[in-house]
Amino acid sequence: MLGNLSISIGRPWWLIVLPIVLPPLVLFSYRGLSGLGRVRRWLALLVRVSVITLIVLALARVQAVRKNDKLTTLFLLDASESVPREWQGPSFDYINAATRKRRADDLAGVIVFGKTAAVEAPPAPTQLDLLGIENSIETDHTDLAKAIKLALATFPEDSARRIVVLSDGNENRGSAVEQALAARDLDVQIDVVPIEYRYDREVLVEKVSVPPEVKEGETVKISVVIRASEPTRGTLQIFQKSDDYRAPAPGNEKPQAIELQRGINVFTLNQLITKPNFYTFTAEFVPDQDSGDRRAMNNSAAGFTQARGKGHVLLIEGTKGEHSEFVRALQEKKIQVTSLTAPKVDGSGDVGGDPMPTDLAQLQPYDALILGNVPKDAFTLAQHALFETNTHDMGAGLIMLGGPDSFGAGGWMNTPVEKALPVDMQIKALKVQGKSAMAMVMHATEIPEGNYWQKVIAKEAINTLSSYDYAGVLYWNGQESWLFTLRPIGSSRGMMLRAIDRMTPSDMPDFDPILLMAMRGLTRVKDAMSRHIVLVSDGDPAPPTPGVIRQLIANKITVTTVLTAAHGNDSNARNVMRNLANKTKGRFYEVTNPRALPRIYQKEARVISRPLIFEQKAAWTPKVNYVTEPLTGLADAIPPINGFVLATLKENELVEMPMSSPLPAGQVNPLLAHWSYGLGRSVAWTSDTGRKWTTAWPSWESYAAFWSQVVRWSMKPADRGNLALTLKREGGQIKVVVDALDKNDQFLNFLTVQGVVVSPKLDRQSLELKQTAPGRYEGVIEGAEGMGNYFVNLGYRGTDGAQGIISSGVSVPYSDEYRELRSNPTSLDNIASLTGGEVVSWKFRPDGRPDPARTQTGVDHFRRDPNLKNPRGFRDLWPDFLWLAAVLFLGDVAVRRIAPDVGRMRRTLADNWKKLRGQEVAPRPEYMEKLRGRKAEVDQQLERSRAATRYEAQPPAFLAANPDAPLGEPLLDTNAAAADRPRRNEPAKPAAGLAPTSKAPAPESYTNRLLKAKQKVWEDREKNKENPSS
Amino acid sequence: MTFGSIGVIERGWSRREFAAFLACACAGSGCDFAPTFRPDLVWGVHGIQPGRLHKPRVAAFDVDDNLYIADLTDRVQVFDRDGKYLRGWRTPDFNVDGPSGLTVDRLGRVLVADTHFYRVLVYSRTGELLFQIGDGVQDTTPGRFGYPTDVVLDRDGNFYVSEYGENDRIQVFSPEGEWLRQWGGHGYASGEFLRPRALAIDDNDQIYVADSCNHRIQVFDVSGALLRTWGSLGSGPGELRYPYDVAIGPDQCVYVCEYANNRVQKFSLDGKSLGMRGRAGRGPGEFNYPWALAIDRSGSVSLIDSDNHRVQRFRM
Known part of the structure; x- marks a missing residue:
């Protein structure tokens, strides 16, 4: 062993070969090499033995093992909400001080964690000097396990490893003990420095309990549950929110003074519900000055209830009042309609319009959602998903009404809304005319999260363009380049989206080269009717020169410029971008809110994309294929239409198409289609409701009946039966209990109860309840940890065919982090003892503040103790052995073939020395x-x-006597044959040389001897021929 | 029948043919011949806390070899030659882009081209704002700036400020900040500029302009007369791709930081290429869109490896 280096042998049994092979080799070689002289003989022998030994060692897989003395310590700092903020400074001071004790080669790093974990300082051989947390992590939960996992992945391979955890030990996600066991198996020690605190006088508003559904005119009882650690005082007020309007609940206009006892306190308020709507009640507790309650986040909670009316739908239209005939018709048939106008998109986000629903709670009062000629870009991606969830999981209806901005013409392809409708927006059968080509130039790197937004907008544009259009993306990565060149989207859409995911544009210095590249690409697309560049930039690159702008105009390429105002109020950048757009007849957007970007791109793509509208001046009559529920009992004469948006019927057996358009001929053109989607139903009407394309319809006698039937068919079904749904949330779970009774209060057994729970982030989780007692069904929803509203929607079916939907919800007011009233050092001690680590207790200053310097005394997180395992690095030596064996083999040859003249070498050396x-x-x-x-x-x-x-044969014996006789074929008649054979040359005389010519006859060469033998054979044959008898 | 390829083999390849084949094969396979080198020091940690760097874009040494670096967060931070943080300050206004020009003049003042606030800030070495050139209003008229990119001082103490935007030019101001003259213009012609990113001035008061989007270095006298120019778009010796910074070392050589070639190229004062260092990447000796360089008294280059958020020091 050489210091940290040692040897290991992988296949030791190969070494047996050595004693078997070497002795015979030495024996035979010793004899065979006897002519070499003493020294060369031994040298050759040595080399041979070495070659064989090296080959055997290579086969035995000899490895060099290096033991590494380095240590890496990673500090895991808990930054979750449960750890009081005042602990963060001392924790950093502790880590900084601890790294001063490292040895020169040791590495130190920091990981911060909450619900997520991030490497704050990667392991490096430096002393740390951190002041605060730079990473943005989610702090509303504690997942120590995730942090340990990240640490294990972050450790370098070639050093011993230790983790130091600074935490309060209150984990509410993952299992730290499991990860600690994994760490132990990997020889990683975990030291712990428990952060200790105790909230002795904390008050928590635990929950606001409200029945999930009430009837119009009913009084609802609101119960507020408050938990107090100590008796204390404060005020309580309840707020009521409906239709985005929040005010103190009637009867509770002023905060009420309350006195809390230790433990659970319940306060109630009765509230009369006069109007059908969705109500949220929030209770807020304000502690008195001297109460000692320290955390405000856990002082409020909310609960919600729904009061359902007879029929209420929400209409979102693109232009205000565009559907007034339709609304009147519904109201005539006793359907309540709430109309909202969607905003128009602009660089700052939404312009005009009404506030749009942003969560499921806001959609709950409505039995159906109607999108009336409104484009996709009027909504965010989250809203698209919301509309789909509202139908699929909440059972509400979804109706899309046609118009120039709806269906494919409104860019709705590839959205969740398309998924929910009975029609697809792409046209498969139509002969395509009027393709567009769109080149996107990406330079939005400098806005916050610029590369993320660039990916989002490029994807949005590609998803909004029709599959016949051409799309290409350009960016700058040291030089202007195509991410992918212009090509029809068609089957390349997936490839394009994947390429966009990999795109990493850099900061582009000038516009000219990339605009020219885009222009060259666009002009090569010969069958494009319109050519368009969309350029997103901070306007900072060197502006396009007039020559380039002229070329763009000459090639009829429009350039829409999207200015991401990275540099504040920058008039030059604005002028450059606006100028380019104006001169090339594109549009100019100034984006102050990056969230508006995707919708600008959707709009741009929609505007340039091939119109999916079919219209004619002469009206034609739609065709009624068959009568379904929405069409029953209508007057026969269906009025004509003169336009609609093209769409393709979904290939699904649930889809019904009672009405279609005979034009354009040769394809199926859905006009009215409907189907059931998830728990709800959806309807597509591809023409409008009485304006441009259906002018004759409002005067049709069955107009109101038709629309009320369509809308009623789609509406959320009213609850049936006598089922009570109770939700209880505890420890990250929601327990769902259904008590089922029939009209006679008898238990309903053997029901199938299943449905979905929708989280605040609109994630769905399916749920199936099991019967646990007569009339009682139970289920559990895991992972209900995020703040916000959880909606549970269940469908049930009885053995007698009775079925229905029941729904309820629960509100999570604040993170579980705010429920922790004291630290949990025991869980950390456990981890330390599992992995052989140390537990460090904080020491405090006289004023009660933690003292990192004193806490450090006697503690060394870079210590070497027996539990610490130093890693070993293995290196295979066989390539070295084989290489050496090859070199020695050549040496073996050299030793045998080269005989050094030692005497002469010695003389030469002596002569040189003399010189x-x-x-x-x-x-x-x-x-x-x-x-x-x-x-x-x-x-x-x-x-x-x-x-x-x-080949000069020696004359045969019989000629040797007569050297003058001609040489020739001795086997033939020598005299005759010799006459016509050329004479051989005389043997050459020896050249004059420095040495005296040798008189001795030259010994016969091998060739001569061979020729002689051959001649003898021929001679014998001749003899035999002449005398066959012999 | 003899196939062409067999014919080639039979005939044997000349050395020249073989070399040409090898070059083509490497070019086809994207083979990168740029040699790696080991810098003397690599330092810098990504971040926005004091002492950390977030896309540093400009740097200069003072006479004591302290390095002044401005990054994307509108901070000027001072480090010693080996990267130890000494002090720092913020420029008066903040947006997401920081200053893109910084010079420490021979009077020890720190001249900051506050690009996106259209002015030049003159600081003391400790960060005290002494005065500013330009009123902070974006304009193309004399005395106002589009985007100022760099500033240098001649022997008489006059300021030369380069800028781009609608009017790419160099403006000259008296030591008191009074406008004197200007030259240049937005374009490709000689004497015009496309995004002049950096300036350097030699002992003879010749001004070297990194004309970045024209991929060349233009040299002027103090009156604005064009003396010489070199460079064209490319990545070979003597060629440039977006030169973003230019500096003159104690060895009287011109060092050019090439943003898009990810390298530093050394030239004689008359524009002869004397060598190159660096290639694209994240390892030591590799650069990721470097914006600037600074040369210390010993002649070592500290390269601002912007997108790697670090500094690399080496000799050329």
Whole structure:
């Protein structure tokens, strides 16, 4: 072992080969190498043995093992809401001071955590000097397990590892103990520094209890549950909210002074409900000055109830009053209609219009939602999802009315709303005319989360364009580049969206090159009817030169510019962007709210996309295919229409299409289609409701009947039966209980009760209740941790075919973090003891504040203790061994083939030494003589071999006596044959050389001997021919 | 029948053909020949707390080799040569883009081109605001600025301020901040600029302008007469791709930070390329859209590796 280095052998049994192979090798080689001389013989032997040994070691998988003495300590700092803010400073001071004790090579890092965890300072060999938290993490829960997991993933491979947890130990997500066990298995120690606190006089408003449904004119009892640690005083007030209007509840206009006892206190208020609506009641407790209540977040809670009327629908229209005939018709048939006008989108967000519903609670009072000729970009992505959820999970109806801004013409393709409707917006069968090409230039890097927004807007545009349109995206990454070149969206949509996910544009210095690149791409698309560039930028790059703008105009390319006002009120940037848009006849948007960006892109894509509208001056009569519920009992003569939005009927057996348009011929053109979607129903009417395309309709005698039947068919069904739904939330779970009785108060058994729960983030979780007692059904919803309203919607079906929907909800007023009244050091101690770590107790100053410096005394989070396992690094040595063996093998050859003349080398060295000292070197005449002799010898050898390769056969024995006789084929008649054979050359005379010519006859070469033998054979054959008898 | 390719093999490739083939193959496969090098020091942690850097974009050394860095958060922070945080201050107004020009003049003042507030701020070394040039109103008239990008001082103490926007030009102000003259214009022609990002001035009062979107360096005398120009779009030696900063070292060589080539190129004062360092990446010796460089007394280059939020020091 060399310091931290040692050796391990992977397959030791290979070493057995050595004693088996080496002795015979030494024995045979020793004999075989006897001609080499003593030194070379031993050297050759040594090299051979080494080669074999190295190969065997390589096969035995010898590895070098390096033990690493480095230690990495990661500090995990709890930044969740339960930890009092005043603890954050001392915690950082503690970490900073702790890192001063590290050894030079040790690494220190910090992870902050709440519900999420993030690396605040990656492990580095530096002393930390942190002042506060830079990461934005979600702090409304504590997930220590996630933080430990992140730490385990963050540790470098080549060091010992320790985690130090600074937390209050109150975890409400994940299991830290499980992760601690995982850490132990990975030899990671966990030290803990429990942050301790205790709220002795805290008051919590636990919940506001209201019945989930009330009837119009009924008095509702509101119960407020308050928990107090100590007896205290304060005031309580209840607020009522409906239709986005919040005011003190009638009868509770002023805060009421209350006195709280230790433990649970309940206060009630009776409230008369006069109007059908969705009501939220919020109770707010304000403690007296001396009450000692420290946290305000847990002093209010809310509950909600719904008062249902006879039939109430919400109409959202694109233009105010556009559907007045339709609204009148519904009101005539006793359906209450609330009309809202959608806002128009602008760079600052929404312009004009009414506030739109943003959560499910706001949609609850309505039995159906009607979207009347309103484009997709009037709503946010969250609202699209909300509308779909409202139908699928809450059972409300969804109706889309046609018009130039609805269905595909309103950009609704690829949205959740399209999913909920019985028609698709893309047209599959129509012969396509008027494609558009849209190149998007992305340069919004400098706004906050710029790269995120660029991805969102590019995706929105691609999802809004029709599949026949061309789309391409350009960005700058060191030079202007296409993310993907212009191509029909069609089947490439997925590829495009994936490419956009990978896009990372950089800060572009100038506009000219990228505009030229976009222009060249657009002009190459020959079948595009309109060519459009949408450029998003902070306007900061070098402005486009007039020449480039002229080229764009000449090529009829419109440029819409979207200015992301990254630099405040920057008139130059605004001028550059507006100028470019105006000159090329595009539109200019100045975005002050990035949330408006996606809708601007949807609008741009919608405006340039191929219109999906079919209209004619001459009206035609729609075709009634068959009569379904909405069409029953209507007058026969259906009025004509002269326009509608093209759509494709969904291929689903639930879809009904009672009315269609015969034009355009050769394809199915849905006019009225409906189906059941989830718990609700939806309707698509692709023409309008009495304006441009259906002028004759409002005067139709069945107009009101038709629309009231369509709307009533889609509406949320009224609750049936006598079922009570109770929800109880505890510890991150919602317990759902249904008590089912029939009209005679007898238990209803064997019901199938199932449905969904919708979280505040609109995530759905399906739920199936199990019968636990006569007439009682129960289920549990896990993970109900986020703040906000949870809606539970259940459908039930009895064995007798009775069915219905029941719904309720529960409100989570504040995070569980605010329910913690004291720290939980025991859970942390547990983790430390599991992993062999230490528990450090805080020391305090006389004034009660924590003292990080004193707490550090005697504590070292970079200590080396026996529980700490240093990692070992393994390196395979076989490549080195094989390489060395190859080199030694060559050495083996060299030792055998090269014989160094030691005497001459020694003499040369001596001569050189003499020369260096200025002495005369004695001449060595014998050297030249030797050289001459050697040369002559070599010449002779050469000559001999040359002669041999000429195939000059020695004359046979019978010719040897007569050297003048011609040489020839001795096997033939020698005399006759010799006459017509060319004479062989005379043997060349030996060249004059320095050496005396040798008189001795040259020994017969191998070739000569071979030829002689051959001649003898032929001679014998001839003889046999002549004398076959012999 | 002999196939063409077999013919080639039979004939054997000349060295030149082989080299050409290798070059084509590498070019086709996107082979990056830029050599890596080991910088002497890499420092800087991403963040917005004091001592951390959030996309630093401009830097300069003072006579004591303290490094002044301005980043995207409108802060000027002072570090020692090895990156130890000494002090810092904020520019008066804040938006999401910070100053993009900073010079420490020979009087020890810190000149900050407050780009998006259309003015030049003159600070003491400790961050005390002494005065400002330009009234903070964006305009193309003399004395006002579009987006000022850099400022240098000549031997007489006159200020030369480069700017871009609608009027890419260089304006000259007296030591008292009084407007004297201007030259340039928005365009491609010689003497015009497209986003002149940085200035440097040599001992002979020759002004070197990094004309970034024209991918060249233009050299002027103090009156605005064009003396010489070099560089064209490309990534070979002597070529430039968005030169964003220019500085003159104690060895009387011009160092150019190339934003889009992710490298530093060294030139003689007459524009002969003397070498290059760096390539795109996140490792040591690799840069991620660097905006600026500063040269200390020893001639080492501290490169502001902007999108890696750090500084790399090396010699060329």
